[in-house]
Amino acid sequence: MVDTPRPPATLADVAERAGVSRQTVSNAINNPALLRPDTLARVQEAIEQLDYTPNQAARHLRTRSSHLVGLRLGPAQEFTANMAMDRFVHALVEASREAGYHILLFSGGRVAEGELPDPLGGYDDLLRSTAVDAFVVTDTYLGNPQTVGLAQRRAPFVAFGRPWDDTAASHPWVDVDGAAGVEAATEHLRAQGHERIAWLGWQPGSRIGEDRRAGWHRSMATHALSTTGLEAAVSDTVDAGREAAATLLDTSGPTAFVCASDTLAVGVLHALAQRGQKPGADVGVVGFDDSQVAQVMGLTSVRQPLEEVAVHLVAALRALLAPGRPASDGVLLQPSLRIRASSVR
Amino acid sequence: MVDTPRPPATLADVAERAGVSRQTVSNAINNPALLRPDTLARVQEAIEQLDYTPNQAARHLRTRSSHLVGLRLGPAQEFTANMAMDRFVHALVEASREAGYHILLFSGGRVAEGELPDPLGGYDDLLRSTAVDAFVVTDTYLGNPQTVGLAQRRAPFVAFGRPWDDTAASHPWVDVDGAAGVEAATEHLRAQGHERIAWLGWQPGSRIGEDRRAGWHRSMATHALSTTGLEAAVSDTVDAGREAAATLLDTSGPTAFVCASDTLAVGVLHALAQRGQKPGADVGVVGFDDSQVAQVMGLTSVRQPLEEVAVHLVAALRALLAPGRPASDGVLLQPSLRIRASSVR
DNA sequence: ATGAAAGCGCTAACAG
DNA sequence: CTGTTAGCGCTTTCAT
Numbered sequence: 043m044v045d046t047p048r049p050p051a052t053l054a055d056v057a058e059r060a061g062v063s064r065q066t067v068s069n070a071i072n073n074p075a076l077l078r079p080d081t082l083a084r085v086q087e088a089i090e091q092l093d094y095t096p097n098q099a100a101r102h103l104r105t106r107s108s109h110l111v112g113l114r115l116g117p118a119q120e121f122t123a124n125m126a127m128d129r130f131v132h133a134l135v136e137a138s139r140e141a142g143y144h145i146l147l148f149s150g151g152r153v154a155e156g157e158l159p160d161p162l163g164g165y166d167d168l169l170r171s172t173a174v175d176a177f178v179v180t181d182t183y184l185g186n187p188q189t190v191g192l193a194q195r196r197a198p199f200v201a202f203g204r205p206w207d208d209t210a211a212s213h214p215w216v217d218v219d220g221a222a223g224v225e226a227a228t229e230h231l232r233a234q235g236h237e238r239i240a241w242l243g244w245q246p247g248s249r250i251g252e253d254r255r256a257g258w259h260r261s262m263a264t265h266a267l268s269t270t271g272l273e274a275a276v277s278d279t280v281d282a283g284r285e286a287a288a289t290l291l292d293t294s295g296p297t298a299f300v301c302a303s304d305t306l307a308v309g310v311l312h313a314l315a316q317r318g319q320k321p322g323a324d325v326g327v328v329g330f331d332d333s334q335v336a337q338v339m340g341l342t343s344v345r346q347p348l349e350e351v352a353v354h355l356v357a358a359l360r361a362l363l364a365p366g367r368p369a370s371d372g373v374l375l376q377p378s379l380r381i382r383a384s385s386v387r
Numbered sequence: 388m389v390d391t392p393r394p395p396a397t398l399a400d401v402a403e404r405a406g407v408s409r410q411t412v413s414n415a416i417n418n419p420a421l422l423r424p425d426t427l428a429r430v431q432e433a434i435e436q437l438d439y440t441p442n443q444a445a446r447h448l449r450t451r452s453s454h455l456v457g458l459r460l461g462p463a464q465e466f467t468a469n470m471a472m473d474r475f476v477h478a479l480v481e482a483s484r485e486a487g488y489h490i491l492l493f494s495g496g497r498v499a500e501g502e503l504p505d506p507l508g509g510y511d512d513l514l515r516s517t518a519v520d521a522f523v524v525t526d527t528y529l530g531n532p533q534t535v536g537l538a539q540r541r542a543p544f545v546a547f548g549r550p551w552d553d554t555a556a557s558h559p560w561v562d563v564d565g566a567a568g569v570e571a572a573t574e575h576l577r578a579q580g581h582e583r584i585a586w587l588g589w590q591p592g593s594r595i596g597e598d599r600r601a602g603w604h605r606s607m608a609t610h611a612l613s614t615t616g617l618e619a620a621v622s623d624t625v626d627a628g629r630e631a632a633a634t635l636l637d638t639s640g641p642t643a644f645v646c647a648s649d650t651l652a653v654g655v656l657h658a659l660a661q662r663g664q665k666p667g668a669d670v671g672v673v674g675f676d677d678s679q680v681a682q683v684m685g686l687t688s689v690r691q692p693l694e695e696v697a698v699h700l701v702a703a704l705r706a707l708l709a710p711g712r713p714a715s716d717g718v719l720l721q722p723s724l725r726i727r728a729s730s731v732r
Numbered sequence: 733a734t735g736a737a738a739g740c741g742c743t744a745a746c747a748g
Numbered sequence: 749c750t751g752t753t754a755g756c757g758c759t760t761t762c763a764t
Binding site for chain 2: 733734735736739740741742
């Protein structure tokens with residue numbers, strides 16, 4: 043009753059069945075145009091009948107290409123980055139599939155208390171063991187030791203995130219224009235009649251944070267609105283956001299908040315609830331990331347086009363791995379604003 | 388100035404450098420006990436100097452084991468499942484790493500409007516092409532066509548999720564005792580003095596949903612509390628949860644809600660906000676999944692031990708792929724209750 | 733304890 | 749257009 047799990051068919055099996063040589067079968071798969079139509083048909087029929095699928099390992103060994111792309115899941119990813127990571131991974135898997143690639147997840151390894159994570163942890167082995175063809179690097183917000191390190195090792199990779207201050211960088215990258223997103227958010231609040239629009243951002247040192255703040259500043263300048271006393275820089279937690287919002291409300295009476303993250307925006311919502319003020323009607327609030335939290339709480343938020351990011355990353359990957367390496371380049375995509383109750387009067 | 392990217396060292400390179408045969412180097416890596424200490428040391432030194440890492444493709448071809456485990460990311464994952472997926476994937480990657488496995492993500496493929504997704508979409512090719520050694524199957528909540536299908540194909544896999552009604556199932560699985568989690572949640576609300584505790588669940592047809600509901604029912608029975616008029620079954624959205632909660636509050640005056648998901652619990656919070664009632668102080672609310680949303684909104688929630696689930700899954704995987712296949716078995720883990728403001732008076 | 737030979741399944745290069 | 753030859757880097761016999 044037990045149908046013995048026969049070993050999968052090989053090229054040789056197909057060749058024999060179709061009455062051709064192994065090479066011809068190989069061509070039928072990788073270069074069908076080279077075959078005469080009738081031969082091709084015969085081979086394809088044999089493939090069908092034997093339910094043949096090429097052995098990846100053998101192909102990989104021969105062609106030195108695994109069609110695998112490595113993606114490192116950070117050691118206990120930063121909360122903020124985490125909020126959108128899920129969507130990004132989905133998008134990347136989908137985009138890769140269409141290009142014939144699979145995503146290989148790996149971990150940076152556990153980081154001991156008080157130790158800095160090895161920025162290249164895990165990359166090296168995967169690369170040298172020829173387990174992956176290339177990497178997608180996402181955590182460029184840490185500064186960019188990994189892009190530099192990978193470049194030194196001549197590892198093929200594409201980055202989600204600009205090479206901010208590394209002018210020597212010469213790898214392909216895709217990023218989202220955070221400043222433009224925040225600017226649109228600020229414009230939106232202005233259009234709702236707000237003039238005292240506060241910025242709730244992160245502590246200095248994050249290029250991403252500085253970029254987003256710039257969008258607020260630009261918009262305020264455009265409308266000749268004062269920004270003095272209207273900003274705070276805190277760590278990316280709900281509590282920090284709540285406290286900072288409360289202080290700002292007490293000291294300089296903003297009527298709206300633009301935040302560097304949904305997390306901070308939720309903090310603002312908490313502060314408003316504590317004082318019995320209604321988001322939207324009383325005080326406008328906009329977050330960043332369009333996380334599930336924003337969707338569920340009715341929080342207006344800047345949404346990164348992660349699906350598009352993924353498609354561009356995969357396109358860059360293909361170009362990178364194709365024979366004639368074209369010049370590296372960067373792509374900057376525009377986010378969109380998801381307007382919900384928290385910013386509408 | 389360009390340091391030519393020399394091809395990685397091979398076994399032969401190491402052998403030559405160490406003055407031994409290739410085979411001895413192979414043994415040094417896979418079976419060090421076979422070597423004389425001094426030979427071993429010499430080989431290891433050569434490995435070090437040449438920065439040698441075994442070529443995965445060659446090893447894979449030879450041993451027929453890729454050390455890759457496939458995980459399918461569902462086509463536009465159900466919202467609920469999604470909320471905890473991120474944490475699970477992290478946990479799985481981490482657990483796999485320690486066992487020398489990597490996670491290969493693949494997509495079920497896009498599902499056309501109105502079409503049912505192919506439950507085995509993507510699995511087959513990966514398996515026959517020897518790209519992965521095994522699978523982790525997560526979406527058993529769909530019923531379990533994939534476990535049945537995979538079993539038929541004799542594909543090695545372990546499941547996160549019980550084989551509910553498939554008594555013939557003989558694969559290893561790990562699951563979380565949802566009923567126990569909900570029971571604990573209900574007990575907690577009872578300890579807070581609540582007697583009219585409502586259940587807000589999903590529409591029938593989901594074994595997971597029925598299981599969770601059973602926990603509520605059991606707890607209510609234990610305390611001889613009536614459940615009549617105290618339950619609603621809706622689809623898993625915030626709006627549906629809000630409406631159902633409002634109706635229940637109007638018709639049968641519950642003082643607390645236990646919900647099948649955080650999504651529904653958020654709906655309850657919305658309903659309370661609309662009537663000016665305070666979660667915790669006025670009406671107790673407990674969700675399920677301990678998602679970011681719960682953490683950020685101060686929602687008490689049942690938390691699945693996903694890290695532990697991952698560890699058990701990987702252990703099962705190792706046993707499955709090891710020579711002497713031990714009998715399959717299941718593991719049922721206990722969730723814990725994360726108590727926050729929404730359930731405390 | 734070490735070495736020699738064979739071959740996993742495939743494709744690149746060349747020959748016919 | 750099709751077939752032959754060779755070899756990717758490794759591990760598994762089987763000798764020594």
